[in-house]
Amino acid sequence: MGMIDLDDLRELKNDFATELRRKNRSKQTIDGYLVRIDYFIDYLIENQLPTTVPEVTRDHLGSFIEHLLTRPNKRTGEPLAAEYVRGHYRSLQQFFKYLVAEEIIPTNPFDKMTLPDAPEKLVTVPAxxxxxxxxxxxxxxxxxxxxxxxxxxxxxxxxxxxxxxxxxxxxxxxxxxxxxxxxxxxxxxxxxxxxxxxxxxxxxxxxxxxxxxxxxxxxxxxxxxxxxxxxxxxxxxxxxxxxxxxxxxxxxxxxxxxxxxxxxxxxxxxxxxxxxxxxxxxxxxxxxxxxxxxxxxxxxxxxxxxxxxxx
CATH class of the missing domain: 1.10.443.10 (Intergrase catalytic core)
Incomplete structure (x- = not known):
C-alpha cells in the first residue's frame, strides 16, 4: 500500500467534510460541496494538472471556472447556467478558505478572484x-x-x-x-x-x-x-x-x-x-x-x- 499524500485534494476534501459535520451542516449541504470539489479534481486529472494543494494556483482555478462557463449542457446543448457555475465557485472558495484557516496553505488562490457574473433571471410566480x-x-x-x-x-x-x-x-x-x-x-x-x-x-x-x-x-x-x-x-x-x-x-x-x-x-x-x-x-x-x-x-x-x- 502506497504512502498517503495528506496534501492531496482527494484527502483534504474528506477533512473538509469532517469540519462541516462538526459545524452541524446538513448532509445535503456537505454532499453538494463534495460533488463540486470532485468536479474540480476530475478536471485537474483530465488536464494533467497537479492535485496537491500547495501546487494548485489561481490560474488552475480560473481555467476550471472558464471551462464550466464554456461547457455545453449535455441535455440542451446550451452553455451551463451562470448560477450553476457560481455554485461551483462558492463551494471551492469555501474549501480553500478552510485550507488557509487550517494553515495547510499560506495564502488563498481565490484572493482577488471575482465571482462570475450571472444575468438576472426572474422566476415567474404562478397565477x-x-x-x-x-x-x-x-x-x-x-x-x-x-x-x-x-x-x-x-x-x-x-x-x-x-x-x-x-x-x-x-x-x-x-x-x-x-x-x-x-x-x-x-x-x-x-x-x-x-x-x-x-x-x-x-x-x-x-x-x-x-x-x-x-x-x-x-x-x-x-x-x-x-x-x-x-x-x-x-x-x-x-x-x-x-x-x-x-x-x-x-x-x-x-x-x-x-x-x-x-x-x-x-x-x-x-x-x-x-x-x-x-x-x-x-x-x-x-x-x-x-x-x-x-x-x-x-x-x-x-x-x-x-x-x-x-x-
Missing part, C-alpha cells in the same frame, strides 16, 4: 388560477386526492421549502396553534402557521392516512406513498403529474414559495414578518422572491396611496 386548477385536479375522497390536496395547500399557505415539507412527522403538527414545526436551512427549527382550509385538508388526510397499509408500526412520516414515506423527489413528481393533468406547463415546490412571498407583500404583509415566516436571515431574499411581479405590487401600492389625488 392564482393555476394553483386553483391544481387543487381542482385533486378533488376526490380517495387517499391520493386527500394527500395531494393537503400537500399543495400546505405549500401555498406556508411557503415552506420542499425539504421542509417532505420532512414533516406526525408529531410536528400542532392543531391547537394550527402550525407545523419544520427544520430549515442550517438545521434551524421554524414554526409555520397555516389557515383553516389547510387545517381541514390536513385533518381529512390524517383520517385517510390512519387506514393506509404503510401507516402501521408507528410510521412517523406525515406523507405516505405506495412504497412508504414520500421523498422530496416523490412530491415533485406528484406536482408534475397534477400540473400536466391541469394543463399547467411546469410547477415545482419552490414556485409556491415565490407565490407565498409575492402574495404576502401584495396584501400588505410586513417584510420582517415574511423573513420570519420564510426562515430568511438575509434581506436580499426579499428582493429575490416574487421579483417578477414586484412591478405589479408597486402599481397596486400607488393606486392605494392616491398621492396625486391628495393635492
Amino acid at each position: 392564482d388560477d393555476q394553483i386553483r386548477a391544481l387543487l381542482t385536479q385533486c378533488e376526490g375522497t380517495d387517499f391520493e386526492s386527500l394527500r395531494d390536496t393537503a400537500i399543495i395547500r400546505l405549500f401555498a399557505d406556508t411557503g415552506g421549502r420542499a425539504g421542509e415539507v417532505e420532512g414533516i412527522d406526525l408529531d410536528h403538527l400542532d392543531f391547537e396553534e394550527d402550525s407545523v414545526l419544520v427544520t430549515g436551512k442550517g438545521r434551524r427549527p421554524r414554526s409555520m402557521p397555516f389557515g383553516d382550509k389547510t387545517r381541514t385538508a390536513l385533518r381529512k388526510y390524517l383520517r385517510a392516512r390512519a387506514k393506509h397499509p404503510k401507516a402501521k408500526n408507528d410510521e412517523p412520516s406525515l406523507w405516505l406513498g405506495r412504497q412508504g414515506p414520500m421523498t422530496a423527489h416523490g412530491i415533485r413528481q406528484m406536482l408534475e403529474r397534477r400540473a400536466a393533468a391541469a394543463g399547467i406547463d411546469h410547477i415545482h415546490p419552490h414556485l409556491f414559495r415565490h407565490w407565498f412571498a409575492h402574495n404576502w407583500l401584495a396584501n400588505g404583509g410586513q417584510e420582517q414578518d415574511l423573513m420570519m415566516l420564510a426562515g430568511w436571515r438575509s434581506r436580499q431574499m426579499l428582493a429575490r422572491y416574487g421579483k417578477s411581479v414586484a412591478d405589479e405590487r408597486a402599481k397596486a401600492a400607488h393606486r392605494r396611496a392616491r398621492l396625486g389625488d391628495k393635492l
Whole structure:
C-alpha cells in the first residue's frame, strides 16, 4: 500500500467534510460541496494538472471556472447556467478558505478572484388560477386526492421549502396553534402557521392516512406513498403529474414559495414578518422572491396611496 499524500485534494476534501459535520451542516449541504470539489479534481486529472494543494494556483482555478462557463449542457446543448457555475465557485472558495484557516496553505488562490457574473433571471410566480386548477385536479375522497390536496395547500399557505415539507412527522403538527414545526436551512427549527382550509385538508388526510397499509408500526412520516414515506423527489413528481393533468406547463415546490412571498407583500404583509415566516436571515431574499411581479405590487401600492389625488 502506497504512502498517503495528506496534501492531496482527494484527502483534504474528506477533512473538509469532517469540519462541516462538526459545524452541524446538513448532509445535503456537505454532499453538494463534495460533488463540486470532485468536479474540480476530475478536471485537474483530465488536464494533467497537479492535485496537491500547495501546487494548485489561481490560474488552475480560473481555467476550471472558464471551462464550466464554456461547457455545453449535455441535455440542451446550451452553455451551463451562470448560477450553476457560481455554485461551483462558492463551494471551492469555501474549501480553500478552510485550507488557509487550517494553515495547510499560506495564502488563498481565490484572493482577488471575482465571482462570475450571472444575468438576472426572474422566476415567474404562478397565477392564482393555476394553483386553483391544481387543487381542482385533486378533488376526490380517495387517499391520493386527500394527500395531494393537503400537500399543495400546505405549500401555498406556508411557503415552506420542499425539504421542509417532505420532512414533516406526525408529531410536528400542532392543531391547537394550527402550525407545523419544520427544520430549515442550517438545521434551524421554524414554526409555520397555516389557515383553516389547510387545517381541514390536513385533518381529512390524517383520517385517510390512519387506514393506509404503510401507516402501521408507528410510521412517523406525515406523507405516505405506495412504497412508504414520500421523498422530496416523490412530491415533485406528484406536482408534475397534477400540473400536466391541469394543463399547467411546469410547477415545482419552490414556485409556491415565490407565490407565498409575492402574495404576502401584495396584501400588505410586513417584510420582517415574511423573513420570519420564510426562515430568511438575509434581506436580499426579499428582493429575490416574487421579483417578477414586484412591478405589479408597486402599481397596486400607488393606486392605494392616491398621492396625486391628495393635492
